[in-house]
Every structure is written in C-alpha cells, then in structure tokens.
Amino acid sequence: MKQEAASHKLEKEEQKEASKAKEEVEKAQGEVEPTKKDTGKNEGTDDGYEKFCFICRRPESVAGKMIELPNNISVCSDCMQKSFDAMSSGQIDYSRLMNMPGVQIFNMSDMEQAIPKQQKVKKKKEGEEKTPLIDIRKIPAPHKIKASLDEYVVGQEYAKKAMSVAVYNHYKRVATDSMDDIEIEKSNMLMIGPTGSGKTYLVKTLARILDVPLAITDATSLTEAGYIGDDIESVVSKLLAAADNDVEKAEQGIIFIDEIDKIAKKKNSSQRDVSGESVQQGMLKLLEGSDVEVPVGANSKNAMVPLTTVNTKNILFICGGAFPDLEGIIKERLTKQASIGFGADLKDKYDHDKTILSKVTVEDLRNFGMIPEFLGRLPIIFTLQGMNEEMLIQILKEPKNAILKQYQKLLALDEVKLEFDDGALSAIAEKAIKKDTGARALRAIIEEFMLDIMYEIPKDDNIGQVTITRAYIEGTGGPIISLRGQEVQQIEQKNG
Template structure:
C-alpha cells in the first residue's frame, strides 16, 4: 500500500515537472515557443502541427522521404515501450520554461474592479474623436454585459445578453472603437469579416471560424475565450440577395447559421484552423457569455430610410416635401428595423441584436480634431519620426483644414487622411535626411493645395574655431 501511494506521488511530481518545461517536437526538435502548440500522441510523444501535416502529405503521396526511419523511435512504429521506461522529461528537453500566462480576465470579471461606463467612455475619448452617442451606447452595453458575466444569475432573474449592431459610413470609426474597447478592458478580441463566411459545406469559412479566431486570441484557453468579444465587420455583405436564381450560400444562409452563435449555445470549434477536418482537433465553446458586436456601412440604406419617410409627404402649405431628407447628414440615425429587413437582414437575426445604433459621418471639424487631438494622431506620428532626425514638424491651421477638405472629397472618412498625408509628406521625408542644417519644417495650406512649398527654417550656423 505504501509503495502504491509513493508511485502516485512520484507520478504527480512528474506531471507538475512536465507542465513547467516546454514540449519539444519529436521529429524537428523545435520547442513549442517556436513550433507552436504541440499535438500529443500515445507514449508521451509530442509532434508539432507542421511535422504532422508533412507526415499526412507524404503518406498521401505514397512515401515519407523527409523522415529517416532508422532514427525513429520504435515507439512511433507501434511497438510496446520497455516496461522500465518512466514518464520523465529527457534532460536535453529542459531548455526553457514556459512563459507564465497573465490572467487578465479576472480584472474584468470581478464586479468590484469593473470600470464604470463613464470611465470606459473617458478612455475611448482619448483615441476616438466625436461619436459621443455611439461611445456612450458601447460603454453602457459592455458594462452591463460584463456585470452579467461576473454575477451570473441573480436569484431567480437571469439577465439576457445584449449583442450590438452598429451602422455607419466607412471611415467613421466602427472597428477602431471596438479595438480600443478591447485594449481598455484587457479581454480577448476577435475581429473578422463576414465576407468570407459561407454556408457549411461550401467553399469558404464556416461560421465556427469566428470562434476559432477568438480562441487563438485567448491562447487556446477556452475559459478565457468564453468571456471575450467578437466583432463581425462587413455584416451588411451577408444580406439576403434580392434577385438570385441559385442558392444564397453567402447571404441568408450565413445569417441563419449565425443565429445559434448569437443566442448562446455549445459549438464545436476547430483548434488552430478555420475549417473542420479529420486532422484538426475540436473543442467545445459555449457562446452564452461572448459579446457579439456586428458592424457595417450598409450602403444605400439611406435610400430605403428616405423612401419610408417620404410616404408621409404631401402637397400644400407646411407639408413635408420629398426632397426634405436629401441633404440630411444624420439620416442614418432614423433607421428602423423595417429598413434593415428591407435591406436584406432576416428578422431572426435582427432579433438577436437588440442594441442598434449609428455613427455619424465625418464632418470637416471632426476630421481636423482627428488630425490633432488623439493620442496616436497621424500628425503626431510624423512629428515623432522627424524628431528622431532632430527636426521639428509643424502644421498651421490652414493646413489642417485643407487636409480635411480633401478627405471629404474622397468620401472614405478618416481613412482618407493617411493617404493624403502620405502623398505630400513623401518629398519632405526624402529630402530632409540629405541636409543636416534643416531645423524646422512648417506645412502650410498652399503646400497642401499644390500652390507653394513648405516653410523650412535652418539651424543656427556654428561659430568657427578661434585659431581659424
């Protein structure tokens, strides 16, 4: 009896020791820090995914030329291991300890440490300019969601999940808000496009690939991934096709497949891949506590809204005219569920996204603030680049306005700013390293509009030595 107890203790110590050190691929001898997560097979053998894939490829091709059979351990060939072999790590494998995992989820799941909505919004204000209503909605929605996750069920009342649908023109900051939010809360975030999703069985990604990316972002920790955020961008691209004679495999079918994910269910997810096959291990993820945020530009939705609003137009004094909403910049904020149904979103899908809000298009004033105020504004990035060359870069007010006016003409929102600045900064970034005497460069409105040159100030001329 004592011997059996001693053996159990020894095995437990060996298992703890195994968890401390990295696994090493049996074939290529690379540690898991370089080769990635290992696949464990019987007899305590670890093989990386690359070698496993090569093995299957060569087997399918009728040979295994990359492997030297003479050096392969007999255990891999199906022979029984000797009875005196113990579960111990060879000394040559103890090269590096595993990095300690930082448990960043506990800070969020603790209700006492959860940042209040006004603190979340204040953090968003440092990076995202404008969109006050959208930032307020996101802050309250995320706060309530993680409060629900932290507390679980409260007596006999079960709090439902509040998924979100954000609408806004391109370049208005939909993706940027979600990225900043995940960085503030320190939770796993997966950002994916709905354009690549298709119905199961067709060429393309299955809807489970959305959760595969979240699992990868959580370092394959299922418990951590089940408390993450999934942002599905370009959600308007899976709208139901209005006129098609073939099966809508990337439209309505994808919406129907996403229903179980949004609602909350146990989903079989491939680990380390985006599609299910026999060579990829599967794990089960419960989506009950995963917050889904969907976003899309929804082009031509304003026409559907305008058509609905114009049904109330009439003829006569003080009547609503049909052209009343033609120049309304906030027309998208009047969206209703029936407009989204007319666009091509099925009612079941919209019912699982209870929070719907819109982002405003970027105005000239907002674009000027985007250039000047955020912590990582693009103008501050260029100032930092030139500061490394000991050159001061300045923009006058006219230059900011000229850049914003050009961006409005491109109609791509804040994304246009970088393209415009890259264009006129090319010559400056090329010429300045040639002359070390340049001390300051001032960008003017005339230079942005192509009517002049930037103002260049030279450094002070150094005094000559006395003996000369």
C-alpha cells in the same frame, strides 16, 4: 554406465532450461516494473493541455481516456478497437503486404509532425469555479469607459455612450454569472456607420481599455457549412486563438464581426444563397449563447483539425457594417409617410441630411435584407455619423496617437520640429471629404505630401523646423523651412 551418463546429461540440460526460463521471467518482471513506475510518473505530470485522438481528433474530455503510443501519439479506445476490428475482419493478408511493390512501412516519428504544436488546448478545470477576467469591483463605470474612448476617438458621442453602457452591463452580467432568479440578457450590439467613421477603431480601443481577448473577423468570407469559405464557427476559433487556446478565457472575450451588411439576404436571386441568409441563420446560436464545436487553429472542420467545445453565453458580439443602400431605404420610408397633398414632403428633402442614418428602424434593416431573428439577437442598435471638415481636423491633431503627432515624433528623432498651420489642416480635411472615404483618406493625403519632406530633411543637418502651409498642400507653394541658427537668433531677439 552409458544410460546413467545420458540421463545425467538430460537432467543437466533440463536444469539449464529451467534456470534460463526463470531468468527470462525475472528479466521480464524487471522490465515491467520500471514501465509501471514510468507510467505512474507520466500520469502524475499533467501539463494542463487536452490530449486529442490522432485519428478522430476528439479531445480526451469527450472521447475518454487515451491510449498512449510512441512519439507522443494518443488514440482513443474507440478508434483503437475499430482499427483492430478492421485488421481482423478485413480481406487483406497483412503478412504479404511487406513484399508488395510500392508499399512502405511508415515511421511513427513522422506521425508526430502531423500534429501542429499550436493546436494544444488547455483543459477545462472540473469542480473549480470560473474566475471572471474582470472583477465586479474593478469594472470601470460607463463614464470612465467613455472618457478613455474620448482620448482616442473623435466625435461619435452617442455611439461611445451606448457602447460604454452596453459593455459595462455585459461584464457585470459575466462577473456575477447570475442575479438570483433574474437572468440578465446579453448586450450584443449592431453598429451602423459609413466607411472611415471609426467602427473598428472603437472596438479595438474598447478591448485595449478592458484588457480582454478580442477577435476581429470579416463576415464576407463566411459561408454555409459544406461550401468553400470559412465556417460560421471560425469566428469563435479566432477568439480562441487570441486567448492562447484557453477556453475559459475565450468564453469571456469580445468578437467583432465587420462587414455584417455583406451577409444580407439576396433579392431576386434564383441561385442558392450560401453567403447570405443561410449565414445569418447559422449565426443565431452563436449570438444567443450555446455550446459549439470549434476547430482549433483552422477556419473549417476537417479530419486533421482537433475540435473543442466553447460556450458562447458570455461572449460579447459586436457587429458593424456600412450598409451602403440603407440611406435610400430610410428616405423612401420617410417620404412615403406623406407623399400626396399639401402636407407631402419634397422628394429631395432628405438628400443633404447628414444624420439620415440616425433615423434607422428595425423595419429598414429588414428591408435591407437582415432577417428578423438575427436582428432580435442584437438588441442595441446605434449609428455613427459621417465625417465633416471639423471632425477631420480634430482627428488630425487631437487623439493620443493622432497622425500629425506620429509624423512630429518621427521628425523629432532627427531633431527637426514639424508644424502645421491652420490653413494646411483645413486643406487636408477638404481633400479628404472629396475622397468620401472618411478618416481613412487622411493618411493617404498626408503620406503623399510628406514623402518629399521625409526624403529631403535627413540630407541637411542645419534644418531645425519645417512648417507645412496651405499653399504646399494645394501644390501652389512650398513648406517654410527654418535653419537652426535662425531659430536661435529669433529667440535671442525676443529675449532682448
């Protein structure tokens, strides 16, 4: 009887264990199935942004399918395999790490914070045709582009005409992508002009008219790869940021590189030229058009910055610089042509020539320190004139957002009318020419004498009009102030 009871008890325990094992299997299957559903759901919902490997920072389009970890962390299969290999073949006993002093177990949720949200990059859509930002039928003709530039920029007629034609041809090339067997070359530009002549302002106005992404960057911070400073690819990185990290949009934008004369080849330098000729060499591939790996949201490539590939074939590059010593090089070339005999030019013949920059040649730019390969990729070279008194007066009052109009609007909000007589405008222009910083000097001069007016006028509600005179600009008198009642009397007398 005891043996039967023992065997019966054993059978019951086996049945219990079998049923328990069965329940665990069913439970496991039940847990797996929803996971499959969830993953299917996640695969179906695509937010249109690239996934980047947390370790090597390569995008999914380059590294292949990502392995999803908790807290939205993605790792590529290569890095995952390397991690497993390192753990299995390494000399460290990971089971003993827990008890070692100073070792902390990291939290996966903290890793998510290491990936900045703004570094998301939109996926390139495969199989779909690229839609140009500007429709070929809607591209404004050169005369319309120039007319729009005229509303904001005074003078510089040749520069505006050259720019309008170059941009029109460039966006025709982008919109058509190819013209049968004839491939149209890029219309990259080089602007040469003294400081304050409107180089940057022209480009800003142009981008606003065309409504395309624009990146304005400075060549002074660029250095050769491996040195402290910005990498050459950072100019494209800024355009990508201006296009909201949309690669397709960025590939049809405009990049303006200012202070391009600062990367000229250094003369008689025994040190390594990391910010001169080497930067020009590095920019050749960008200007001509090629696929470049660009850091997203940073100026240089490092371990924590994701990279994406941008094709620069349809990006319009506009370079600008003051080229301060170029005038001397042009004068030297012109006077050297006939330096001896009766036909010789006087040494000081070109000293007061305001249009000396317009006589520039590619040879002069080579003597300045620009390498021929770099100049060859900037086929359209034009110059901007220095500012004279007449142009400065026009800048003060004619453009849509002229400086005087800005102050008139500010005082109009206080219900005060601001007027400038002709003598005052001439005095401001004369002062600006002495400063020799072009149109930039105007704002500084106006800020100086408008300070007291902007401070005193809100004190008295009776003031109706302020007229700025030449005497006030030169410091020998004051502005003419009219009270509101006096204005009304004058109007009544005229009507009478």
